[in-house]
Amino acid sequence: MKDLAFGIRQQLQTQLPLFIFVFVLFAMGVLFGAFLVQALTLEQKEEMSRHLGSFFQSVMLDEPGSGQGSAFLAAFSLHVKWLVLIWLLGLSVIGLPFVLLLDFLKGVLVGFTVGYLTGQLSWKGLLVAMIAVLPQNLLVVPALMALSAASVVFSFQLVKYRLLQHPGIGLKPAFGRYARTAALAAAAVAFAALFEAYASPYLLQWISPMAAAGLKG
Numbered sequence: 111m112k113d114l115a116f117g118i119r120q121q122l123q124t125q126l127p128l129f130i131f132v133f134v135l136f137a138m139g140v141l142f143g144a145f146l147v148q149a150l151t152l153e154q155k156e157e158m159s160r161h162l163g164s165f166f167q168s169v170m171l172d173e174p175g176s177g178q179g180s181a182f183l184a185a186f187s188l189h190v191k192w193l194v195l196i197w198l199l200g201l202s203v204i205g206l207p208f209v210l211l212l213d214f215l216k217g218v219l220v221g222f223t224v225g226y227l228t229g230q231l232s233w234k235g236l237l238v239a240m241i242a243v244l245p246q247n248l249l250v251v252p253a254l255m256a257l258s259a260a261s262v263v264f265s266f267q268l269v270k271y272r273l274l275q276h277p278g279i280g281l282k283p284a285f286g287r288y289a290r291t292a293a294l295a296a297a298a299v300a301f302a303a304l305f306e307a308y309a310s311p312y313l314l315q316w317i318s319p320m321a322a323a324g325l326k327g
Contacts, residue, residue, distance in 0.1 A: 128259035132213050136255065139217020144225035146218070159230060166322040169314050182307035189250055189299035192216070193257055197292045200261025203268055209261050216254060220247060231321055238321050241313040246302035253295035253302075260291040 150158070196212055199205030223243055227235035267284045 125256070125259040125263055128262050129255055132210070132255045132258045132262075135210055136213050136217040136251065139214040139219075140221035140224075141217075142214075143218035143221025143223075146222050147225040147229050150226075155230070158226065162230065163322060166318040169311070169318040170322070172311070172315075178307045178311075181311070182303050185246075185306040186300055186303035189253075189303060190296060192254060193292060193295050193299065196254065196257050196261055197288075200257075200264050200288065201268075203265050206262060206265045209258050213254065213258050216251070220251075234317075234321050238314075238317055241317055242310060245310070246306050249298045249302040249305075253298040257291055257295045260288050264288045 192212065196209050199209045199212075220243065224236075224239045227239045227243075229235070231238065264284055264287075267281065271281055
């Protein structure tokens with residue numbers, strides 16, 4: 111048990127600079143996504159506003175306690191697809207740039223969503239973002255960042271082992287650490303999916319009337 115705790119602590123120390131780098135890349139994506147909102151034409155904003163209004167109306171009409179199992183599976187499947195893609199790309203050196211690109215794109219999606227909601231609804235949009243976007247991403251984003259950092263480490267170890275024939279480096283322990291990080295990331299996004307399925311609908315139903323009124327106004 112002590113050896114496992116020591117190994118995890120050592121792994122965190124090794125990957126912390128990479129985690130920070132990946133998080134900065136994600137933050138740049140968030141800023142870029144927020145700026146993209148300003149590039150939307152008036153017609154695009156009006157179309158998105160209609161879709162958003164329809165979404166709020168459907169939330170107000172739906173029963174929050176129905177379909178939670180399906181909602182959980184849908185949310186978990188979406189998050190796990192990101193994890194699986196990052197994990198698979200990390201198994202090859204040529205996939206490393208695409209891992210970093212995915213982190214940037216995730217930031218763009220979050221930044222665009224928050225930026226659009228805030229731009230359309232002002233403080234009400236910020237409240238919607240805090241309810242519908244922030245909570246699950248407090249788990250999803252760190253999980254993606256941790257797995258991305260682990261994929262960078264594993265890719266470098268592949269280079270040392272296969273291309274440089276670096277002595278004393280075995281892939282089996284490295285792969286085990288990589289797989290363990292992926293499992294922990296999957297557990298984190300499972301908790302995020304649970305929140306999306308079982309808590310977010312009630313919170314959204316509470317805020318939807320206010321948000322819909324803001325769109326009309």
